[in-house]
Amino acid sequence: MSLIETNGLTKDYGYGRGIFDIDLNIEQGEMVGFVGTNGSGKTTTIRSMLGFIKPTSGTAKVNGLTSWEHSSEILKNIGYVPGEIAFPDLKTGINFLKSQAEFLGVTDLSYAKELIERLQLDPRANLKRMSKGMKQKTALVAALMADLPIIILDEPTTGLDPLMRVTFLDILKEEHSKGKTIFISSHLYEELETTCDRVALIDSGHIVDIADMHALRARPEKEFKIEFLTADDYSRFLNEKFTVIRTQEQYNQATICVNIGETGRLLETLKNYNVKFISEIPYTLERHFKDILMRQGESKNVQ
Amino acid sequence: MFSKALFKQSCKANGTMWAIITFMECFMLACVMLISGNGNISTTLTAVGDSMVKEQIDSTIESRELNYYETQLDGMEKFDNEFALKLSEGLTKLDFADPNLQKTIVEIFTNAYSDSVTSLQQYILEKLQRTDPSYTEESVEFLEMFGCVAYAINPPDIDEEDMEGDAMPDLGSIKGMFDEFYTSHEEEIPDAYFNQNELFSAYLTGLDKYFASSERAKFRKDRATNCSAIFLAGNLTEKANMDKILAELEKFDISSERFESYGYDYAHVKDIAESTLVSYLSRLDLEISKLDPEAEDYAAKVAEIKTELAGDISMNFMSSLPADVAAALEELAQLNLYDLVVGSVFFKLAGLLLPIIYMIMASNNLIAGQVDSGSMAYILSSSTKRQSVVFTQATFLVVSLLVMFMCSAxxxxxxxxxxxxxVAKISYQSILLFNVGAFLVLFALSGLCFFTSCWFDRSKHSMALGGGLSIFSLVAAMLGLFGSKIMPSIVRLNALNYFNYATIITLFDAISITSGTLTFVWKFVILFVLGLIGYIVGSVRFIKKDLPL
Known part of the structure; x- marks a missing residue:
């Protein structure tokens, strides 16, 4: 049984808005990403999982308990960073964290202190005057300090500077390595690409694809872009037996697709050419999903 | 059910606002109670009552004066006509061969005089009975009306001595019956009503003609102008009548000292009477001059103008003040202004404003505000149940209001x-009940606001409906106050009373509390139940609804 699972989860807000037939299974210890454009239904899915909203049909279960009916029980195991960072009407970050610790029944604040140090957060600051990044960090500390087995984050990195984003993701990776189950939503592919085990793509309320990042990283084919110094070399290379997927004659550039096993042969061949540069074109998550969406769009057009 | 952490958080979040509002509320209450308790209020009340009474006495004097004037004028005319008739009757039987001719003439004159007086009495009584048949010769009103004509005529007090000589006695030298009345007020004794020389020459030319002449009419008019004011002033300031007025005013808590301070002495009353008559006559002349003397209904129109100008002049001052003024005075005497200011104005209106503002803001902050901003997510994700969130927040709201009114108590x-x-004239019990009432009003309104706060996800919607209705209740109660029974009837606007039916603040029955009846109890129960319904329905909704967190 999965730790978090949704079966045909639907929340219909009318006019085609909402989420429809969401089937997601998140296993114990997994880190799952959730991408989609703004308004595609990420937050609604998360709210349903947490039991804040009642599904129109289908169920969301955490630990085998339905979210809507047992919201308070399931939330005992979940640290949540909401998408919209709004704190209770308290004075400073410390006040908030202390109050939150009281809510969570946390007495040992040493882990919170450690997190604060790593995030370079000054919790004494007035909550109202905090920058978006500071608020985000404070919210993360609040969610993590109770050391709960499940962490759900709704677009947690928006508003963070690139360096802080790295620290942030590092902390998440660390939590992941401790065996925690993490569900993180984002509209940025890159940050999920490097950290998650699986990434689900949601578009207009429907799950389009769930990509296994390990499989994606271990793809047997790689793409290379090669530019030659002379047009002669360029045309000569095209006759070699490689799968050419794109040519740009004016630049003497060719993009080829090779199996991992063929890499040696490629390098051997290139010895005989004057190569200006060679670079690998990574197969990104973004590209993966774009391909899928494009294919889907085509099939829709055909219909 | 109860989350201590959440309660603490709510205290921290709303504590400052609570403290400021509570302090201001108590400060305002102290100001109202101490300032209105230092006696100024009763002075104001007395001044209002005084000016009301004075105005009433003035207007009574004015209408009385016109009444006297018209009665005198009318009475004298009647008397003259009667006298002319009786005298000519007597004189036709006169035998010039009679040796006691002079004596007979005097007899005829005297008889005519007394006969005329009798018929004047009859005439006035009939006139009175036309307004109310129950009048008799014993009635005070009759005596007053007849007296006012009699005093104007001031008939000669002819005794045996005057009759002794053979010659007709000199009417001018005979003491009038009411000379003393005039002298006691240091007024000139009016001339004899009949001048014997004039009568004699009139006899030769025709008595009818003489009495109907314009000179005689002018004489009567001047006589009435002069005498009516003197009679009124003299009559009103007479001790017996003064005592009657005082007895009447005593019912409205107006002591004789207070009445004396109004300064209604002989000179003042006469002054009012005279100036009233002057303006009445000039206006009357003006109005009559506008009429066409040739017109058929001339006489009727003149009479119409007279009644219009004089107003209702048949009422007797001595028997009573006009009913509405009496009622207003009575109300004013019974009105406890301190009660009104503290109970109905402060606790029911002014003092509710600040707690209502606090209540609107707090109830919104406690639920809708946190859902709207999303901060409720932190509370709920800490596995605090929705039931306990809503219960704790409701408890906080009620307790904070309760403590606020404890401070005010x-x-x-x-x-x-x-x-x-x-000084205050209210008991500790009522003042504590005022606090309870104000708290229950707030409890009921907070039930409404808590309900809207639970119902809406947007705090602006919750504020608009809950806050709007709460403020509406208060404003309606304010407008309603001007139409309510506690307002003295002279300043009451009855149309505004409808607002009292549009606001639940009406259920705080301050009048019942001060008057010691128990009506307020069931009204309090309704307030409590209404509030409770708001809290319960709101809570159920909050537990069941989708939260955008």
């Missing part, structure tokens, strides 16, 4: 102790 008791129960 303590303040009011301290102020009562300073002012003293004697």
């Amino acid at each position: 303590i303040t009011s008791c301290v102020c009562m102790a300073i002012v003293g129960e004697a």
Whole structure:
């Protein structure tokens, strides 16, 4: 049984808005990403999982308990960073964290202190005057300090500077390595690409694809872009037996697709050419999903 | 059910606002109680009552004066006509061969005089009976009306001595019956009503003609102008009548000292009477001059103008003040202004404003505000149940209001102790019940606001409906106050009373509390139940609804 699972989860807000037939299974210890454009239904899915909203049909279960009916029980195991960072009407970050610790029944604040140090957060600051990044960090500390087995984050990195984003993701990776189950939503592919085990793509309320990042990283084919110094070399290379997927004659550039096993042969061949540069074109998550969406769009057009 | 952490958080979040509002509320209450308790209020009340009474007495004097004037004029005309008739009757039987001719003439004259007086009496009584058949010769009103004509005529007090000589006695030299009345007020005794020389020459030319002449009419008019004011002033300031007025005013808590301070002495009354008559006559002349004397209904129109100008002049001052003024005075005497200011104005209106503002803001902050901003997510994700969230927040709201009114109750008791129960004229029990009432109003309104706060996800919607209705209740109660029974009837606007039916603040029955009846109890129960319904329905909704967190 999965730790978090949704079966045909639907929340219909009318006019085609909402989420429809969401089937997601998140296993114990997994880190799952959730991408989609703004308004595609990420937050609604998360709210349903947490039991804040009642599904129109289908169920969301955490630990085998339905979210809507047992919201308070399931939330005992979940640290949540909401998408919209709004704190209770308290004075400073410390006040908030202390109050939150009281809510969570946390007495040992040493882990919170450690997190604060790593995030370079000054919790004494007035909550109202905090920058978006500071608020985000404070919210993360609040969610993590109770050391709960499940962490759900709704677009947690928006508003963070690139360096802080790295620290942030590092902390998440660390939590992941401790065996925690993490569900993180984002509209940025890159940050999920490097950290998650699986990434689900949601578009207009429907799950389009769930990509296994390990499989994606271990793809047997790689793409290379090669530019030659002379047009002669360029045309000569095209006759070699490689799968050419794109040519740009004016630049003497060719993009080829090779199996991992063929890499040696490629390098051997290139010895005989004057190569200006060679670079690998990574197969990104973004590209993966774009391909899928494009294919889907085509099939829709055909219909 | 109850989350201590959440309660603490709510205290921290709303504590400052609570403290400021509570302080201001108590301060305002102390100001109202102490300032209105220092006696100024009763002075104001007395001044209002005084000016009302004075105005009433003035207007009574005015209408009385016109009444006297018209009665005198009318009475004298009647008397003249009657006298002319009787005298000519007597004189036709005169035998010039009679040796006691002079004596007979005097007899005829005297008889005519007394006969005329009798028929004048009859005439006035009939006139009175036309307005009310129950009048008799014994009635005060009759005596007053007849007296006013009699005093104007001031008939000669002819005794045996005057009759002794053979010659006709000199009417001018005979004492009038009411000379003393005029002298006692240092007024000139009016000339004899009949001048014997004039009568004699009139006899030769025709008595009818003489009495109907314009000179005679002018004489009567001047006589009435002069005598009516003197009679009114003299009559009103007479001790017996003064006592009657005082007895009447005593019912409205107006002491004789207070009445004396109004300064209604002989000179003042006469002054009012004279100036009234002057303006009446000039206006009457003006109005009559506008009429066409040739017109058929001339006489009727003149009479119409007279009644219009004089107003209702048949009422007797001595028997009573006009009913509405009497009622207003009575109300004013019974009105406890301190009660009104503290109970109906402060606790029912002014003092509710600040707590209502606090209540609107707090109830919104406690639920809708946190859902709207999303901060409720932190509370709920800490596995605090929705039931306990809603229960804790409701408890916080009720307790904070309760403590607020406890502070106000303590303040009011301290102020009562300073002012003293004697001045304040309200008991500690009522003042505590005022606080309970104000709290229950707030409880009911907070039920409404808590309900809207639970119902809406947007705090602006919750504020607009809950806050709007709460403020509406208050404003309606304010408008309703001007139409309510506690307002003295002279300043009451009855149309505004409808607002009292549109606001639940009406259920706080301050009048019942002060008057010691128990009506307020069931109204309090309704307020409590309404509030409770709001809290329960709101809670159920909050537990069941989708939260955008």
